[in-house]
Amino acid sequence: MTGCLNDLQALQLRRLLEGGLPLAARPYQRLAEQIGSVEERVLEQIQRWQEEGLFRRVGLVLKHRALGFRANAMLVMDIPDAQVEEVGRRLGQAAGVNLCYQRPRRLPHWPYNLFCMVHGREREQVCQLIGRLLADNGLSNVPHQLLFSTRAFKQCGGRFAPPLVETANG
Amino acid sequence: MHIDALSRRLIDRYQHGMPLCAEPYRAMAEELGCSEDEVLACLGQLQEGGGLSRIGPVFEHSRAGASTLVALAVPEARLEQVAARINGFPEVNHNYLREHRYNLWFVLTGPDRPHIDRLLAEIEADTGLTPLDLPMLHAFRIDLGFPLGDPS
Numbered sequence: 503m504t505g506c507l508n509d510l511q512a513l514q515l516r517r518l519l520e521g522g523l524p525l526a527a528r529p530y531q532r533l534a535e536q537i538g539s540v541e542e543r544v545l546e547q548i549q550r551w552q553e554e555g556l557f558r559r560v561g562l563v564l565k566h567r568a569l570g571f572r573a574n575a576m577l578v579m580d581i582p583d584a585q586v587e588e589v590g591r592r593l594g595q596a597a598g599v600n601l602c603y604q605r606p607r608r609l610p611h612w613p614y615n616l617f618c619m620v621h622g623r624e625r626e627q628v629c630q631l632i633g634r635l636l637a638d639n640g641l642s643n644v645p646h647q648l649l650f651s652t653r654a655f656k657q658c659g660g661r662f663a664p665p666l667v668e669t670a671n672g
Numbered sequence: 673m674h675i676d677a678l679s680r681r682l683i684d685r686y687q688h689g690m691p692l693c694a695e696p697y698r699a700m701a702e703e704l705g706c707s708e709d710e711v712l713a714c715l716g717q718l719q720e721g722g723g724l725s726r727i728g729p730v731f732e733h734s735r736a737g738a739s740t741l742v743a744l745a746v747p748e749a750r751l752e753q754v755a756a757r758i759n760g761f762p763e764v765n766h767n768y769l770r771e772h773r774y775n776l777w778f779v780l781t782g783p784d785r786p787h788i789d790r791l792l793a794e795i796e797a798d799t800g801l802t803p804l805d806l807p808m809l810h811a812f813r814i815d816l817g818f819p820l821g822d823p824s
Contacts, residue, residue: 522726525712525719528694541694548729549692556736557729561690562683562715568722569675569683576770576777587810594812602812605741608804612743612774649770651777655755656767658725662737662781 507547511537515547516663522563565657566621573625573650577632578614580607580645586616592639593618598631613645625650675723678706678714690727733808738788739781740807743774744799751776754799763791774804 507515514537523529530548531541551557566574581589586604593616594602601619618635622628629648636642675683681704691699697715701708718724733739746754751769758764758778767778782788792803 519728520731523696523728525697525716525727527697527708527712529696530694545692545694551729552692554735555732558732559689560692560729562687562727563725563730564683564687565723565725574768590810590812599813603808604810604812605806605808608806612804612806617741647772649772649777651768651770653769654767655769655776656759656764656778658765661762661765662731662733662739662783 507537507539507543511539512547513663515544517661519548520661520663565654567654567657570623571621573622573628575620575622575625575628575632576649576651577618577620577635578647578649579616579618579641580613581616581641583615589639589641590616593635596635596639598622598635614647675718676714678704678710679718679723682711682714682718733781737781737783738785738807739779740788740792740805742778742780742792742795743804743806744776744795744801745774746776746799746801750799754801757798758795761791761795763787 506512515533518533518536524532526532528541530544534541534544537544548560552560579589590602590604593599598620599618600621601617603617604615605617607613607615620628620632620635622631628650632648633642636644636646682700685704686700690696691703693699695708697711698708701711704711715724715727719726731737744754744758755767755769755776758767758776761780763780763782764778765781767776769775770777780788780791782791792805795801795803
């Protein structure tokens with residue numbers, strides 16, 4: 503029987519997890535030592551967070567560019583509001599689409615409301631895939647643009663946990 | 673970077689999920705039929721080679737805090753300076769150059785939406801560029817994994 507982490511320990515653990523697990527035989531024990539707790543409580547807390555849906559997944563987080571997926575395109579489309587959910591659901595299930603999100607338009611600067619990310623090894627292959635994707639879904643005539651990324655300035659995980667100092671003061 | 677057979681198997685098997693237990697690398701080794709030391713060495717090499725960002729949770733944005741996708745239209749001559757300034761924020765990740773008038777694209781994350789609003793205001797004041805603020809309204813697919821496939 504073990505107790506829970508206190509609020510400060512839980513926050514510290516979240517910050518440590520955002521940086522990634524240590525490459526050590528007992529990674530959770532290492533984390534536990536850093537927050538003044540024990541391995542079992544840390545594992546219980548992480549299990550609870552997973553059940554609560556705080557994580558999308560827990561696993562290896564990759565950098566696609568370094569792994570040879572250098573052709574990375576963001577397909578943006580202007581889909582009528584009444585159809586965006588249906589189109590989004592269909593594109594989200596299509597092979598080769600890694601991410602599919604609805605986002606707000608920002609008129610007049612930005613008319614696009616549906617975003618798909620497609621990663622591939624070669625630009626030509628990604629263009630063909632997207633051409634087929636649009637054609638197969640009857641979308642060839644909707645306003646759209648293809649934004650390839652040409653350089654990654656930064657690629658790391660999100661930092662959601664508030665700074666510890668704010669908590670200490672609050 | 674060179675990706676050997678064990679790296680390929682580790683990536684394909686564990687990018688979507690991994691064992692949650694006291695000795696996860698030993699559990700992976702048992703599943704893949706190799707030693708824990710081999711798993712640790714392989715993951716260490718992937719990390720050093722830049723192919724592995726980290727091991728652990730990817731947080732659900734809507735549960736973990738607030739986030740938004742931001743785009744800036746940066747004049748070519750100011751690109752390096754503005755990109756470096758944006759990289760300087762710990763709340764920024766995935767900062768990319770893209771082929772468009774809006775050429776700098778990055779994700780802002782923070783504990784709540786007011787935090788994001790302060791950052792957006794700070795970025796605008798700092799750079800003189802008005803950011804496009806494009807928060808996610810609906811996720812139809814959020815899987816970031818991709819298959820390495822067969823070695824070619």
